[in-house]
Amino acid sequence: MANAHSPHSPGIFAITKLKLFVLVSLSFTWWFASNLPHYKPMIRAGIKSRIDEARQKIPTIKVDWAQETSTDPRDAYNSSKVALLIEPRPLPHLVPQILHMISVVPPDWRFVFIGSNLSVVTVARAYATKHQQVIGKLDLMVLPEPWEIESKEKVYRLLTDMRFYDEFLPGVEWLLKYESDSILCANSEESLNDWLDWHWAGAPRTPDDRFSGNGGLSLRRVSAIRRVLNFQARYNNTQPEDEWFGTRVYILPGAKVASGSDGMLAVEDVYKENAMGFHVRNGGTQLADAVWKDRKQRQAIFNYCPELSLIMDMKLERERCPGDDKEGEIHPTAEEKAAEAAKQAEEQRRKAEAEARRKAAEAAEAAKTAAVVNGTAVPGADAEEEEEVEEESPEGEDSED
DSSP: OOOOOOTTSOOTTOOOHHHHHHHHHHHHHHHHHHHHHHHHHHHHHHHHHHHHHHHHHSOOOOOOOOOOOOSOGGGGSOTTEEEEEEEOSOOTTHHHHHHHHHHHSOTTOEEEEEEOHHHHHHHHTSHHHHHHHHTTSEEEEOOOTTOOOSSHHHHHHHHTOHHHHHHHSTTOOEEEEEOTTEEEOTTOSOOGGGGTTOSEEBOOSSTTOSOOOOTTEEEEEHHHHHHHHTTOOOOTTSSOHHHHHHHHHTTSTTOOBOBTTBTBOEESSSOOTTOSEEEOGGGGTSOOHHHHTSHHHHHHHHHHOGGGGGTSOOOOGGGSOTTBOSSSOBOOOHHHHHHHHHHHHHHHHHHHHHHHHHHHHHHHHHHHHHHHHHTOOOTTHHHHHHHHHHHHHHHHHHHHO
């Protein structure tokens, strides 16, 4: 049976602690909500200041995200600087020459070797050149048809063709052209990078040469070459490429071109002390007397640039010919002079004896003639006649028989 409500139990409108708490909570919430728009900027400013303070206390961290690395090792070098060697012959000194040039030329330069199939194989089979290829320092190249390099004239045509620079030397601005008979000296105090403001520098042929740009060892700016090729073309079988370029680059506005000893990069026909390099034409078979004839000067050159022995056909001192005066002349030795003197003395003695016999015969003939004229016998003449008769008598007897 349900319990009946007690007359003393609280009703629905009775005030209790729970109802008072709920009422106070609702009132506070309404008050807070009504005042919030007024305090919102202050609250935001306070929160922002707290956050800024917290950020200042956080340690600074810089993250270097790994950049994408290039897979081409040639990107480690300056693509605008190239040292170029063109050689179709498989010469035995090509490898040491190239390696020496790599060690002397500034490290940001790249090297390109253009050759025939045989010469490229000769260079490529050396372990040292393989390493230089792997690290992107050296490129070995056989040009496709119709390019040819078998003769000097074909090389001239190659270097005066704009397509060669567009296809095989794109982006190159400084070109060090060297040949198999040229070398840079390690003892030089100059760097190749010191010459980058020149448009063409090489070796003069005479002390007052208007254009000192012999191409055997020369530094060229490809931009100047392009300027020339943009308005002129070389006729085949005419001037060598360096002379052809020289007469045109020299007159380009703003071009800095070597002239005389000014801008003399290398020695060929004119001597310069402590030059940066040497070009010995045709491997040393055509040496200029002004540079090489004097013995002391020649010795000074080899002391300063001993690497010349890499490219020159040299002999040991003990292989020198007898009588060599070490200045290009061979004179007779002391033994040869003595033998020649004895030979001449013997010839003179024989001539003297022959002359004495001739004079004696003439005197005898003259005396005989005089005796015949005077009717007198010449002493000794009868004996000679008797001897002649005796010599003829056997023949006479045989004839009588």
